[in-house]
Amino acid sequence: MTKTILICILASFTLSFLFCAALIPLLKKLGAGQNILSYVKEHKTKGGTPTMGGLAFILAACIVAAVACGFSDRAFSVTLAVGLGYLLVGFLDDLLKKRRRDNLGLRPYQKIIFQTGVAVLASVFCCLSGLTVLRIPYTGFSVDIGWGMLPLGVFVFLATVNSVNLTDGLDGLAGSVSAVFFFFLAALIGFQEGDGAFALLSYCLTGALLAYLVFNTNRASVFMGDTGSLSLGGFAACAALFTGNALVIPIVGITFVVSSISVMVQVIYYKKTGKRIFLMAPVHHHFQELGYTEGKIVYAYSVVTAICGATLLIPFI
Numbered sequence: 503m504t505k506t507i508l509i510c511i512l513a514s515f516t517l518s519f520l521f522c523a524a525l526i527p528l529l530k531k532l533g534a535g536q537n538i539l540s541y542v543k544e545h546k547t548k549g550g551t552p553t554m555g556g557l558a559f560i561l562a563a564c565i566v567a568a569v570a571c572g573f574s575d576r577a578f579s580v581t582l583a584v585g586l587g588y589l590l591v592g593f594l595d596d597l598l599k600k601r602r603r604d605n606l607g608l609r610p611y612q613k614i615i616f617q618t619g620v621a622v623l624a625s626v627f628c629c630l631s632g633l634t635v636l637r638i639p640y641t642g643f644s645v646d647i648g649w650g651m652l653p654l655g656v657f658v659f660l661a662t663v664n665s666v667n668l669t670d671g672l673d674g675l676a677g678s679v680s681a682v683f684f685f686f687l688a689a690l691i692g693f694q695e696g697d698g699a700f701a702l703l704s705y706c707l708t709g710a711l712l713a714y715l716v717f718n719t720n721r722a723s724v725f726m727g728d729t730g731s732l733s734l735g736g737f738a739a740c741a742a743l744f745t746g747n748a749l750v751i752p753i754v755g756i757t758f759v760v761s762s763i764s765v766m767v768q769v770i771y772y773k774k775t776g777k778r779i780f781l782m783a784p785v786h787h788h789f790q791e792l793g794y795t796e797g798k799i800v801y802a803y804s805v806v807t808a809i810c811g812a813t814l815l816i817p818f819i
Contacts, residue, residue: 514709521558556730625655663735686811
């Protein structure tokens with residue numbers, strides 16, 4: 503299977519690289535530039551950078567994974583449908599931002615309705631398909647929670663998708679962290695149940711993201727947009743839930759969690775006191791305000807993600 507893994511990673515990397523190289527000039531021609539938030543002064547020079555780059559690496563990963571795995575596994579097929587569904591919604595959101603020339607896109611209630619609907623359907627699928635086992639990280643124990651997977655699944659989807667989206671705020675940040683996340687998730691699934699469809703899909707996403715980072719590291723030539731970040735969150739939630747690894751998301755995805763928590767804490771504290779805990783939220787912007795470069799922040803986030811992911815593999819070594 504090692505050969506298959508390498509082929510999937512290399513094929514995804516190559517296809518994603520070609521898609522990115524072809525997509526960027528097309529996006530520029532269509533005027534699909536990112537509107538930069540006015541209060542993020544460090545990003546003023548990034549206005550007009552093409553967005554919707556998620557189309558390239560998501561489609562590349564899905565194509566390679568589909569060829570490698572086929573569609574005999576229902577859970578894998580559902581995962582592809584969910585991930586691509588999020589891609590379409592993210593694409594619509596990015597498209598509306600472009601047309602309106604602002605950062606509003608879809609209304610918050612429209613996003614949450616879609617996200618909740620998909621979360622419920624995917625979680626019900628888990629329950630009806632018997633995918634209700636919850637593995638306990640760092641142990642060999644697991645528990646079948648039955649229909650308890652429904653509320654847990656909904657929470658995991660909403661938390662993961664929005665956390666990945668919030669992390670997409672610096673050049674290369676969401677892409678780097680996600681690449682590391684999916685690599686260690688793939689390795690963990692491989693140790694648990696062999697290199698099946700979900701492990702290969704995660705490796706494909708890793709390879710595709712690495713190619714995307716060639717164009718996205720500072721200074722970025724293209725942004726993934728909600729097209730990419732929402733889809734990555736959907737794939738992460740599906741792959742973890744369907745393999746019983748929902749509880750590993752806050753471990754290997756610790757930086758995603760930190761992004762969400764920093765925003766919630768900032769909003770709650772500001773509403774109660776009129777003061778801010780962080781100079782800016784999510785917290786990666788706080789570090790940027792303190793004078794750290796984007797490259798250093800991305801490196802630190804990636805290292806933390808890798809360390810946390812590596813700890814999950816210790817029981818199998």
